[in-house]
Amino acid sequence: MEFAGRGSGFIIDPSGIAVTNNHVVTGAALLKVWVGGESQPRNAKVLGVSECSDLAVIDIDGDGYPYLQWYPDQANVGLEVYAAGFPLGDPEYTLTKGIVSKATAGGDTGWASVEGVIQHDATINPGNSGGPLVTADGQVVGINYASLASANQYFAITADTAQSVINTLKQGRNLDTIGVNGTAVSSQDGSLTGVWVLSVASGSPADKAGLEGGDLITQMEGLSLATSGTMSEYCDILRTHQPSDALSVNVLRYATGEVLAGELNGTPLAASSTFDSQLGGQAQGGSGDSTSSYSGYTTVADDYGAIQMEIPNAWSDVDGSAWVDGGDVIGSSIWASEDLSAFANSWDQPGVIFDVSNDLAKLGGYVQLLDIERQSYLGTCELDNRYDYSDSTYRGKYDLFKNCGGPGGPRYLVLSAVPVSNAQAFLILVEVQIQSDRDLEALDHILNTFDVVGTLP
Secondary structure (H helix, E strand, O other): OOOOOOOEEOOOOOOOEEEEEEEHOOOOEEEEEEEOOOOOOOEEEEEEEEEOOOOEEEOOOOOOOOOOOOOOOOOOOOOEEEEEEEEOOOOOEEEEEEEEEEEOOEOOOOOOOOOEEEEEEEOOOOOOOOOEEOOOOEEEEEEEEEEEEHOOEEEEEHHHHHHHHHEEEEEEOOOOOOOEEEEEEOOOOOOOOEEEEEOOOOOOOHHOOOOOEEEEEEEEEEOOOOOOOOOOHHHHHHHHHOOOOOOOOOOHHHHHHHHEEEOOOOOOOOOOOHHHHHHOOOOOOOOOOOOOOOEEEEEEEEEOEEEEEEOOOOOEEOOOOOOOOOOOOEEEEEEEEOOOOHHHHHOOOOOEEEEEOOHHHOOOOHHHHHHHHHHHOOOOOEEEEEEEEEOOOOOEEEEEEEEEOOOOEEEEEEEEEOOOOOOOEEEEEEEEEEEHHHHHHHHHHHHHHOOOOOOOO
16 A cells, blocks of 8 residues: 655754654655745655654755754743644645643653653644744744644643754664554454554564564563553663564564564564464363364355354254344354254364354443353363454454363363454354364364354344
């Protein structure tokens, strides 16, 4: 996907050294700079960036430029300030007036974690990012980077904080960055959080590790990211490590539905273990049944053509009738096994249950459904643990049980999930009884193929 972004900036040296925000430039294939008073853009190159301070220093072709100077004093409350820039993609220069309303404001946002910030009420709009906040005589008090337009309050990186970072970036060194243009994201129920990668700088640690635009970094150094809705955890990790340190990362790649693990400055990203490798050797209380693989797989659907999945050919006893609760139809259902009666009434037969309901989605979320289902198995199975689940289409959690029916008994997986695109659309419940290693292979097939393809009853 190709797209263009715009932002503002300002020149701090006659040689064409200029300052803007990291989120304006990182990951860009090229930079074009329109200098005030000129009708044609100039080329520019990035000298250095800081993701966490949301600052970037660029070098514009040419020299002899007029430039701005830094405000030498503290920006105290009440100081008259002006926000300068080119907002909303408009080529016309704008200037808005306000005052400093808070000298020390919180700097954590969804795309940065800035240590020195002032709050003001000189209106800024999209496109003002990276532009200067100046005094009446044109000295730079701060660099605009965030807004709370509903409260008519706006935020700028203080001159003191900016200068210390910029001095490093001018030397061609990056600071507190892995080379991504990212933003903190969270699912509606908070069960999935991370740093959404918008773009990746070529040659950066992120690029060398194999990160791509569209990836979600869920963990770094074993710490879950963006749990506060900001980049604070991410930036705290970067600020407490050297740029060359190897940092472990877990990544969700929506484009392929893969969960990846690897290191920045170390082992490149690779698909993490499947259920087969994760649970292999433990299918029957750790006995590791070596039964050969199933001979093949087939796609089955429910009686309404609303849901489908792939199951082993051997699981030919299939029931696709409606999901019924208390005599009422609440959704679609598929049960499949070699012997459904044995599967339903004993712990001796592998099989699968795939249920989907839009009615239940109106009453609660996947965690609540999983909690209810858990109670059905605690009396006869031992709970192993609860795990997060995600693929390119669905996200949720699953409970894994062991020793079902007694010591040495099979494992049983119960997954509850919702669509990534709309968590309120419907609830999914997948249950799989695992007797042997080949059932782990079947589990992978099921989880890679279960889907809602039609209208639910």
